[in-house]
Amino acid sequence: MRKFISILLAVTWILRLVSRKVLSPTLPNSTLNPGDLLFSPIGKRESKYIGHVGIVSTDQHIIHSIPSGLVKDTASLYYKKFRRVHLYQPIQQQTGPLAAEYAEFLFQRYPKAVYKVNTRLGEDSYVQYCTKIVWQSYYYGAGVNLGNLSENMRAVHPVLLKRKSQLTKRN
Numbered sequence: 001m002r003k004f005i006s007i008l009l010a011v012t013w014i015l016r017l018v019s020r021k022v023l024s025p026t027l028p029n030s031t032l033n034p035g036d037l038l039f040s041p042i043g044k045r046e047s048k049y050i051g052h053v054g055i056v057s058t059d060q061h062i063i064h065s066i067p068s069g070l071v072k073d074t075a076s077l078y079y080k081k082f083r084r085v086h087l088y089q090p091i092q093q094q095t096g097p098l099a100a101e102y103a104e105f106l107f108q109r110y111p112k113a114v115y116k117v118n119t120r121l122g123e124d125s126y127v128q129y130c131t132k133i134v135w136q137s138y139y140y141g142a143g144v145n146l147g148n149l150s151e152n153m154r155a156v157h158p159v160l161l162k163r164k165s166q167l168t169k170r171n
């Protein structure tokens with residue numbers, strides 16, 4: 001019986017190791033540009049079931065909102081948190097850096113932002129969720145209304161930001 005349990009544990013450990021490598025997305029070959037957006041339909045830890053989005057900052061980190069506040073992860077750490085990551089860039093290249101600067105401003109000003117999904121996109125920057133911080137960064141920082149959404153919308157899923165007239169997929 002002990003031998004059976006030992007074999008079972010060894011097989012389980014090997015399968016977990018292999019599945020992590022298979023499911024972990026790889027960083028894109030090209031560099032990330034300020035304002036690029038990283039969408040993930042399913043996360044490993046954060047946003048396990050709903051989906052997630054983060055924005056590339058001016059220093060190549062990813063700013064996103066999680067229940068403990070706003071975070072700024074390295075690209076490699078961000079990619080490790082999600083099973084799949086889809087990279088999008090703005091069609092108007094000059095808007096990306098402007099949005100990235102605004103995301104930096106939000107991160108500096110509200111690092112402990114309250115996490116609440118059911119808030120209006122256009123109000124209360126001290127209350128955030130992932131879609132809201134990205135939308136506000138583009139709307140207030142670059143003058144672009146990603147997804148052509150109303151400032152009064154609440155609980156916006158990240159996928160609603162993806163409009164082909166505004167973003168293009170890079171990978």
